[in-house]
Amino acid sequence: MMNKVYLGIDIGGTAAKFGLVDEDSNILHRDEFSVSFDGYETPILKTVLEKTEYFVASGGLSFRDISGIGVSATGQIDSVNGEVIGSAGHIKNWVGSKIKESFEKKYSIKTIVINDANSAALGEKWIGAGKGYKDIVAVTIGTGVGGGIIVDDRILLGKKGLAGEIGHIVIHGSGESCSCGNTGCLEKYASTTALVRKVSALQKENPSAFPKEFEENLNGRKIFDALKGNSLLEKAVDNWVDDISLGIISLVHIFNPELVIIGGGVSGRKEFIEALSKRVNEKIMPRFLEGLEIVPAKLGNDAGLIGAIYYLIENK
Ligand SMILES: [Zn+2]
Structure with missing residues (x-):
């Protein structure tokens, strides 16, 4: 049987990194897209949702093949609701983004959201x-x-x-x-x-x-x-x-x-x-x-x- 595959997305202030990752932490397919190309006039979340479809298809998978979505995101992240609730920097159209809700609604796949620094600590713990x-x-x-x-x-x-x-x-x-x-x-x-x-x-x-x-x-x-x-x-x-x-x-x-x-x-x-x-x-x-x-x-x-x-x- 094929290993489970997860979609990981790391949303930073300038770019979002995407990866299809198996349960042993191998990155099977990856890409990166700008989220700041128009000074955030297009909200980051909108960009990321659109690129997600493209990315999964470019990896040769359909959403049925994805066992879950893990999002690491910049700013103050309410991990319970999967929402951006604050930002020490000043990124337009970012605070208030309902990441978890948007992903689960659009793709019907369990999604978790965690602040990027906390996420990096966990990454180092897992395999670093x-x-x-x-x-x-x-x-x-x-x-x-x-x-x-x-x-x-x-x-x-x-x-x-x-x-x-x-x-x-x-x-x-x-x-x-x-x-x-x-x-x-x-x-x-x-x-x-x-x-x-x-x-x-x-x-x-x-x-x-x-x-x-x-x-x-x-x-x-x-x-x-x-x-x-x-x-x-x-x-x-x-x-x-x-x-x-x-x-x-x-x-x-x-x-x-x-x-x-x-x-x-x-x-x-x-x-x-x-x-x-x-x-x-x-x-x-x-x-x-x-x-x-x-x-x-x-x-x-x-x-x-x-x-x-x-x-x-x-x-x-
Ligand atoms: Zn301070």
Whole structure:
């Protein structure tokens, strides 16, 4: 008998990734479509529903062959009702999208919806860096700071599914304003965007101290490539790592995980993971360190898609 096949969809702010995934997590067919092509005038949900038909057909299947739909989505997701109920960013026509209801009505297939950061944590647990672990804190460092918390094998969702918004832990009480309305949020200091902003500002004050190529399209990779021997840059990265560690230390003290998984572009840098581990180790209460590992994520861009399928299968 053929393995069951599931449809996974990972809806981000710019694109939606589609995958036909079997119950052993193999991605049998995949594609990606823009959801921001007209500045969200066409609601993301409308685009995704239309592309779903095309995608399933292009994979040579009909909807009868699909055993369930798992959706990982950006924003504040009410996982009980499968609906977008908030967004820290500003994506037009997104809040209020009834994802679960729309899919189940149109395709008559069980559909679950989960926030993308929570989904990524589950993906890592299923087949990535978290495989075999029960208590995990996953942190993604990119344009923002996202996270997912797994306690005793289950993702922590809270009452509505909003749990794990670790980017909005306050680490500097009277600090920078955040899009969430608060000040001093972790995300304003610990995202890659925050590091780039900081380094760009330093470069304006002292242009000769930084490589010329920093003036255009500065990103985390460029900063880490130029790090060695540049004391100003080293100091900026040090402060950044320190801010990241503040968030992680709080999480470890609350959840006592056995594993912290760091995702995002910079997580592939060995020197980054080492510096972060060192900083966390210096400040944490000793008993929390016993058996604690800090490791990079493994699944990259597939984590959300894979995690949504895992959540679907686990909640059958
Ligand atoms: Zn915030």
